[in-house]
Amino acid sequence: MKLFGYLPETLFKPLSGPKKHVYARLLMRLYERVYSARILETPLREEVVKQIEIGLSEFGIGSMGDLSEGDPDEDQTTSQAHYLAYYRLRDTGWLTEETEKWRTYVDMNPDAFMVLGAITDFGNSRVRVAGAVVDVKNNLEAANREPETMAQGLANAHDTALRFARSMRRILAGMREIEDRILGNPNAAAILRTFFQDFVDGLLIADYKQLKTSNNPYRHRRTIASLAGDMLADAGLVGKISRAYIEQGVMAPGATVATAEERVIAELEKIKSVFEDVGPFMDKIEDFRDRLERRIRTTVHYMDVMGEGSAERIVRLIEQLSKIGTDEVEIRLRSPDVGLPITSLALYTPPPPKAPPERTRFKVPKQDPYLRAYVQATTEFDRMVRVSDQKLLEFARRHMQGRDAVSSSEIEIESIPDLFAYRAIPNLAAVGRSVRLGEFTITIEEGRTANDWIDVTAFRIDRTRTTADAA
Incomplete structure (x- = not known):
């Protein structure tokens, strides 16, 4: 059975054997250095084999025995590890050969290529919240301003809003996992290492501090929700975007205007709900950050008094140094190598009080010009x-x-x-x-x-x- 109806079963064969990590790194290397780098150019087989050979040498694999898995289906006609890896990826469907005249070109399975691209995106844990807000705002305004020619902007805004919501959910879930890991670790050095490596470096939002400034695009989230609501109430605008969806190929061939209108309404409602809920969601992230940093601050404060005191450690250090006759002495510090200075400046600073929201005049939604005619027609x-x-x-x-x-x-x-x-x-x-x-x-x-x-x-x-x- 194919995974989600796209990937054949043979693709998972190299990734399920004893050398699965080697093949996984080879595939990512081919994706990043060969296929995603040159989208419109299909490489020759010699180039692909050369990249595999370089990758295996970097992984410490130089002989056939280091890569062989004892599978009876393995190609027995070669004695070189890089050719064995190439034939295995080709026979399992990852790579496909195409002969043109006297040259052999090698391409990657298109569905597998898209999966590797998605996996590559997983490696970037940071999310630019302000950037996503700007994209949604610009696309939504373009669709509202020119519905006949810029209807695609609504679809782009909807996709960006969905990715933004999934990324925020991923950040919150990752924070809870890190909190469980920190709270369950009795070692103070490991707590600090986990905090700086996993939380600060790996999971904290890239522009999180900028979100607290007054001149940040994140402030437009209320404008986006209001604009989406106004577009929902404008039946004429929804109709124009729906017809443009069909004309511009956003909808599948044969779709009706009614189906397009349902999609437009659903996308506008989704954008509106995402940016109406993002405020409480950011409050949850802020509460978690506050709670976690208080725990780290307490850990740093009491790290010096855990176990023996500083005076006892200094006395023991002087006694050990007196027994060493060399001029060079290696001193091991108890504080972890976190890569960042641990000072009072790195501790949590309470956020400034929030300013009251600006007064805005409530806008009565525009009355649908066709609603009265519709009610009259149904009554008759x-x-x-x-x-x-x-x-x-x-x-x-x-x-x-x-x-x-x-x-x-x-x-x-x-x-x-x-x-x-x-x-x-x-x-x-x-x-x-x-x-x-x-x-x-x-x-x-x-x-x-x-x-x-x-x-x-x-x-x-x-x-x-x-x-x-x-x-």
């Missing part, structure tokens, strides 16, 4: 199709003019109201097979009556004769 339609006794009596009188009896097969339907009245007449006499309707009697007959409009139970309308009529 309901009035037209609603059946009442008076409508049925008028229908019978119109078809009984100058006649004492008429059957259902003789009645002609000329309009939608006639259709609903014609369909409702046999239902009146469905219980007793006969019923009075004003000066007429409706009687159910055997069989059915079919015409170009409908197929119903056969019936007959008779004029009811009273005593005055008989006289």
Whole structure:
């Protein structure tokens, strides 16, 4: 079974054996130095084999025995490790050969290429929050300003908002994992090392401090949510973007305007919800940072008094130094090599108080110009199709003019109201097979009556004769 219907099973064979780490690093090397570096150029087989040879030498693999896994399906015609790796990647589907004249070109499986690109993106844990906000704002404003030509901006803004939301969720999940790791470690040096390496260097937002300044693009998040709401309320704008989606190929071939409108509405609602929820989400990150840095500050404060005191350590150090007769003495420090200075300047500084939000005038959403016409049309339609006794009596009188009896097969339907009245007449006499309707009697007959409009139970309308009529 293919993974998600895209990748064949053979691709995972090199990544599931004893040398899986070697093949994983080889694939990433080929992706970064060969295929992603030259998108429009297909390399020759000699270039690919040369890159594999260089990669294996960097990994410390120089012979066939270092790479062989004892698989009976391995190519036994070569005695060189780099050719063995190349044949294995080719036979499992990672690489595909194409011969043109006397040269052999090697390309990478397109689906596998996209997967490696996604894995490469995972290595960048930092997120530029302000950059994502700017992208969404610019694209959304472009789509609002020129819906016929810049409708693609809405789709781009939606994709950026989704990536932004996923990245923020990933940061919060990673913070919780680091917190569990730090709180469960009794070693103070390991706590500091984990804090600086995993949290500060690996997971902290790249422009987090800039988000606290007044002149930062992050302040536009409320503008984005408001603009998305205004675009949702503008039915004409939604219609223009929907038609542009179809014309510009954003929608799949054969899509209708109604389907495009559903997508446009869903994208606008998603953008609005993401940037309305990002404020509380950032508060959660801020609370976590505050809590974690307080723990690190407490650890640094009490690190000097954990175990023996500083005086005892200095005395023991002097005693050991007196026993050494050399001029050069190696001194090992208890503080970890964190790569950053540990001073009072590196400790947590409480954030300044937040300024009150600016006063903004509430904007009443624009009334849909087509809403009143739509309500009026639906009301007229309901009035037209609603059946009442008076409508049925008028229908019978119109078809009984100058006649004492008429059957259902003789009645002609000329309009939608006639259709609903014609369909409702046999239902009146469905219980007793006969019923009075004003000066007429409706009687159910055997069989059915079919015409170009409908197929119903056969019936007959008779004029009811009273005593005055008989006289």
